Amino acid sequence: MGINDSLKYYWNVKVVGQPFLQWQRWQAERHPKIPSRWRTDILSPPLRIGARTKELISRHYLEGRYANGHRPVAWVTSGGPVEILQALGFYVLYPENHGAVCGVRRVVVDISTEAENAGYSTDICSYARTDIGSVLSGKTPVGRLPKPDLLLACTNICQTVLHWYRVLAKHFNVPLILIDTPFVYTEASDHALEYVKKQLENSIPVAEQVAGHTLDYRRLQEIIQLSKNAAELWLEIIGRGRHHPAPMSVFDQFIHMAPIVEMRGKQETVDFYAALLKELDENISKGIGAVRNERKRLLWDNLPIWYRLRYLAENLGEHGICVVASTYTNAWGELAPLMNKEKPLESMAKTYTYPILNQGTKYKLDTMKRMVEKFQLDGVILHSDRSCKPYSIGQIDQRNLLIQEYGIPALLLEADHDDPRAYAEEQVASRLASFVEMLES
């Protein structure tokens, strides 16, 4: 690590950037503004916490921009066991989150075209194409992404990440840690959990070598506890959706979930979710719902359609429909009970083997059914996501079973989480209209 780089980091991040972002947040909190063309007749004003979310995310990318040379940098898959890297002082970047930011900012077509021009097929995951396009061209809406010193891919969300990170490893010529988590068709075997634990153990010396120092196990325990605390708070936040009207829609959850994905193991993340929970409780006590005239409540399955969040919120909100819960946002909280700082590697092995995406189609169907009951929902929208096969395969039968076996109205919506070229607005609008009509009949 170089002195010049560290000076640059302190000046740009600590002296200039952070105070500016803090000031920006104070301004936004003191004089809250409703975004232009926000349908206040349908939706309540955005949550106040939004200013803090913006500050956190901006600060995260700002730190990344100046991290090279000052701190070791790791690029990690969203379901990756990040606690070891956090304990070793890595700056951790999640290319999937960057992909989501690109989706929200609607720059995916421009950036992924760079990858397609280099020969990457439009049939591979749009997050991966966006990331590779960004790596090849330097294009990003967040200023600049730091180069990785280490890559960590965990297969608990898909096999795509394995192929994607092999491309990154070749491009950057840096070590790739693979944490392979055997798929759980029914229950993880002892030897599968032992296998994951062994890989976690073996990842430590590799990460230590890149970081240049050894792992402090007490620090690891602290970070595991912080991860657990944040995940528990996130679960409570989602649970507030049981109130009528729901104080937060999934479209808000999709935005405010960023810290639980990319800033696990940090005190500021715990504080952030405590503040969000407080705001939701205030809104509940005042009877403020995310949708002004909530009449119907739905579940969302699969990743968001990042580039059409507002459109979907308004389209459904217009009919008094609030999408209250999601199997996707739930996934970032449901494993909190498995984390145990007293058994760091053992509990991490279990936690990172059991995400919903690493479990069978029956588990997902049962989760949907359980959430429909828990949140008293009127139906389910299953986003059939062209870029996410592990989440999407099975949805056709799951939809049919929800309708036929459980009497739960369900709609399958074809799209892609990041690439608007695989999304047809007219078709989506007409399918939503028919579904709404059916819900109201």
Add this chain to the structure above:
Amino acid sequence: MRITIPPRKTVIEDIKDRGGSVAAVLPIHYPRALLRAFDIYPVEVWGPANVDVSLGGAHLQPYVCSIVHNALSFLKMGGLDTVDMLLIPHTCDSLQGLTSILLDLIKPKQPVFPLYLPRGQRAEDVVFLAEELRTLSTVFSDLTGKHPDNDDLLTAIKREEASDLLLRKLYDHKRQMGLSNSEFYRLVRSREYLPAEQFSVLAEDALQISAKLAPGIPIILSGIVPEPMEVFNTIDEMHGEIVADDLACCGRRLYQPGTSSEPFRRMAEGIIHAPPDPTRGNSIEERVKYLLKMAEDRGAKGVIFYAVKFCEPELFDLPELRNALKKHGLASINIEVDINNPLPHQAVTRISAFLEMLDG
């Protein structure tokens, strides 16, 4: 063709007549010897091509590859009615999804067994896979009532290893045998359903043939599966000669014998140390090195990447592989296919132009 290969249907009927069980096995890697030790005969399902895909389409989205679509369609149309079980290795997200919906939601009449294949070549990967195979062995014991001991397992392993060595020999002697690409690959692909002992006899017979063909334009074929098989006729007609391949159903399964005397570990070693394969997590560098060596050893002038549409494991590596080959003076083209469609005219034209270019 001078070698008569028994058709798949006849082979299955013979096995059933002898009282054996048949397992339909999906791509790519699995322990043939383990199945045989329980008198279970593996018959592989790589699609097949040309089935009514609407049956699979009722359960799978259009962005799932045609191999998986066709396999499900084939199952639904009764094509696998004669088999006693399905074994589905965890090869990719699509096969993972297929296994999961078969176990949880669609439930065919036969039992379905998943097999997780680790994505690394590390010591812990061998240990894990050996344990997976041991677990599968317990499942087969419960199913068949048979309890092969270590000696039985090692006998089965050695029979498969002998057959694999003969397969390798076929590749080494392809030119001397004078088989066309079509003939050669029909023979090689019969390993997908012939019992090892039957395949070995066939291979020994083929190795006796000595009829030199005029050398063609030397190329390597890379991809998952060469379906539709018309691609070989096309290459034959244009005087292309496939001197080696990097196909998941063929060359990527030239397994080396394991070294351990412990049978489960030996089977795991065989699979894990097979030629580089993206579905088992081999790095792009390993694949580049392997392709370059293959090209050098066999004198190939170019590589045809023959990719099944929507196959992520193949598609991710293509740009880097092609760049690396280009740097070493090897030309390549990428042909994308849906195994349910006939070889498109455009693909024929492109292969033709590519071979002409190599010949020039």
